[in-house]
Amino acid sequence: MALGKYDPERIENKWQDEWNSSRCFEVEVDPSRPKYYVLEMFPYPSGKIHMGHVRNYSIADVVARYKRMRGFNVLHPMGWDAFGLPAENAAIKNKSHPAQWTYGNIAEMRAQLKRLGYSYDWRRELATCRPEYYKWEQLFFLKFLEKGLVYRKNSPVNWCGSCQTVLANEQVEDGRCWRCDSEVEQKQLEQWFLRITAYADELLDDLKMLEGGWPERVLTMQRNWIGRSVGAQVKFQVKGMDEVVEVFTTRPDTLCGATFMSLAAEHPLVEKLIAGSPEAEKVRAFCRDVANMDRIKRGADDLEKEGVFTGAYCINPLTGREMPIHVANFVLMGYGTGAVMAVPAHDQRDFEFARKYDLPMRVVIQPKGETLNPAAMTAAYADPGILVNSGEFDGLENEKAKETIVARLAERNLAKPTVNYRLRDWNISRQRFWGAPIPVVYCEKCGIVGVPPEDLPVRLPEDAVMRTDGKSPLPFMDSFAQASCPKCGGPARRETDTMDTFVESSWYFLRYTSARLDTAPFDAAALKYWAPVDQYIGGIEHAILHLLYARFFTKILRDEGYPVSDEPFAHLLTQGMVLKDGAKMSKSKGNVVDPNAMIGRYGADATRLFILFASPPEKDLEWSDAGIEGAYRFLGRIWRLVEELEGALVAVKPCAPVEGELSPRAKDLRRKEHDTVRRVTRDIENAFQFNTAVAALMELVNELYAAKDELRTRPEGPRVLSSAVATTLALLSPVAPHLCEELWQVLGHATHLSEEPWPLHDEAALARDEVEVVVQVNGKVRGRAKLATDASEEEVRSVALGLENVAKHLEGKEIAKIVLIPGKLVSIVAR
Ligand code: ANZ
Ligand code: ZN
Helix, strand or coil: CCCCCCCHHHHHHHHHHHHHHHCCCCCCCCCCCCEEEEEECCCCCCCCCCHHHHHHHHHHHHHHHHHHHCCCEEECCCEECCCCHHHHHHHHHHCCCHHHHHHHHHHHHHHHHHHCCCCCCHHHCEECCCHHHHHHHHHHHHHHHHHCCEEEEEEEEEEECCCCEEECHHHEECCEECCCCCECEEEEEEEEEECHHHHHHHHHHCHHHHECCECHHHHHHHHHHHCCEEEEEEEEEECCCCCEEEEEECCHHHHHHCCEEEECCCCCHHHHHHCCCCCHHHHHHHHHHHHCCCHHHHHCCCCCCCEEEEEEEEECCCCCCEEEEEEECCCCCCCCCCEEEECCCCCHHHHHHHHHHCCCCCCCEECCCCCCCHHHCCCCCCCCCEECCCHHHCCCEHHHHHHHHHHHHHHCCCEEEEEECCCCCEECEECCCCCCECCEEEECCCEEEECCHHHCCCCCCCCCCCCCCCCCCHHHCHHHHEEECCCCCCEEEECCCEECHHHHCCCHHHHHHHCCCCCCCCCHHHHHHHCCEEEEEECHHHCCHHHHHHHHHHHHHHHCCCCCCCCCEEEEEECCCEEECCEECCCCCCCCCCHHHHHHHHCHHHHHHHHHHHCCCCCCEECCHHHHHHHHHHHHHHHHHHHHHHHHCCCCCCCCCCCCCCCHHHHHHHHHHHHHHHHHHHHHHCCCCHHHHHHHHHHHHHHHHHHHHHHCCCCCHHHHHHHHHHHHHHHHCCCCHHHHHHHHHHCCCCCCHHHCCCCCCCHHHHCCCEEEEEEEECCEEEEEEEEECCCCHHHHHHHHHHCHHHHHHHCCCCEEEEEEECCCEEEEEEC
């Protein structure tokens, strides 16, 4: 039977149907087997899969298929991060419901993923916009409410006018909305917050557990975002008033150098300090201007430092000197106490401020072997040193002085050690329709009342009509917003804000373990068996947002008693971008390559192969038409190889044992086969270097071509050739599964290659025949070396020159000539 032409579409459809009907990727809990949970960050159903997705999911699928062949019980699920604003915008445009757009897109994208042959357990598919999913999130919300882990607070929030909703701090990038890039304003609003700060220490400390498993740069980004700062709170008496100013400082050692005080414009003390003073109006005007400034700009290093004197003074608790109190634009109310003891000699911002307003400067930290002169300084001295001008503390190393000074002030109740975080609680209220409803009502009598768990889910109305003004329809729908109080039965108003969609993505990976369960969010046994995710794969853009929230959620669910480990993702791979002509593929740049077109033209296997071969997973990948063409040709080459050998092939497994005498050619091929198993396995185990793994396979295929005609006529030929072909197919199958399954069948196997074990190489097969070579220097025998029969000239020469006795006889001489007689002699002529 002739194989015919390599027709990817035919064989890919065939095997996708076959995998589907044989349910070979569906998995169950099986405590007798080791589990492996591999997961990609689930997509937002925007309409179509793009190359970035294909790359992400192809990497994950190779991992899944590889681990399955290694004997793991592999969980590899897929789902949809399905709530969010684009669905609402599309619904407004098309005068439809966001659900329609969303489910339509999911159907299309699901078909695309199936066409790529990914080995998902599709029974576990979930979409976060389904009530069967968000019902559990509402239940979590109620539990958190009971514990005080979620609370309502009136506070300044980030408002995106274009999205008509608030944003979490993590969703503001350089003062702009993470979604639409509009400038974010500050607004005062009552909102729901999740108390992520209660877990700040644990979120920081547990990053240690992830070292080695997560990219270092992601760990650093998380560390900086949490921003733990160790220091002290110090109290300053206000002169002539019964008030104190409390500051947070990381440098209590510089206290004697504090020459003035800087307050945030919103600091509550400002009004008291200026009451009745002639300067009051001027100070108020300054505060108003600063309060309206962008928060990001206010915190930026290059901000032009500005301020105004309040007319009041406080007293330095160590020196007893008076310090003028200013309001300064760079002091933020949301951090520390909103007040800063200004040490111009040792803090750059204070230095700039003091120079501008001609305020006194006092050096209290002296670098070793140098004397700083305040008048001549051009920048603050922020490095370590010895205390000076600090009375009894003079001569102390500044690190030591931090403790000593705080302890001394603590005796007078003027200071206490304090830890501060940059991390703020997570604002989860969104004024949007297409999100999970927050399950509370507001009763005139009882206040905030949680919806009883048995009444969950609070469903999004299916008959909602989108508004043309961009606002959520929920507050305007009496059928939704009017409720009765679960406690007193009186009239109540339902919460019409929905949850941030990042809440859904904070626990979906746990839900996959029992995605269809309808009596509880998780089946305890399944959760215990499958969690944590062993390998998580996704984009670096989630380094803070999603990954921090997911870590937090895992910890609070653990504390609710669910059997999850402390960290959700043991290993993280952040894949590089897909570029075309050096730029990230994007609609706006017009350099998008459509996966459908590539699959249509070259097939899913070639598309996957190109993407995995073109660069290591964590590096950027440059799209190349020649590259995918080359991938397609390589697959065709394997196809033709099997076609040409068809009559000579037998159904042996990879790395089949052979008996009897092997010809040198057969030995070589067998050695190459086993060496390829060793290399491919090592490359995958070592940070998933699929590109070099594929390169090794290409060498093996070349060797097969070179050996086939000679070997097929030898008695041991069919077995040796068939084993090498079987090995090629097994090793390549995670990357190009359809072609490999098909040819596996052609070899005569009745099993699915996807369910076969991964080949194991035999060390003995790697050994090469050796001969003893004599080494002469100027005609005299000076050494002997054991070398492989097929050692290269270069190898022979370097081994010969490296022999101790040979080197000794070459000392001080120049080599004129080296003559090689293969397998016998190395003759060196030296003068
Ligand atoms: C005196 C001092 C002397 C300071 C010195 C620094 C160097 P991190 O590391 O980010 O926590 N600070 C405190 N609260 C602030 C606020 N609300 N807005 C702006 N700045 C604030 O920084 C802590 C330092 O930032 C604190 O230590 C304080 O200045 C300032 F040589 O106190 B320091
Ligand atoms: Zn009530």
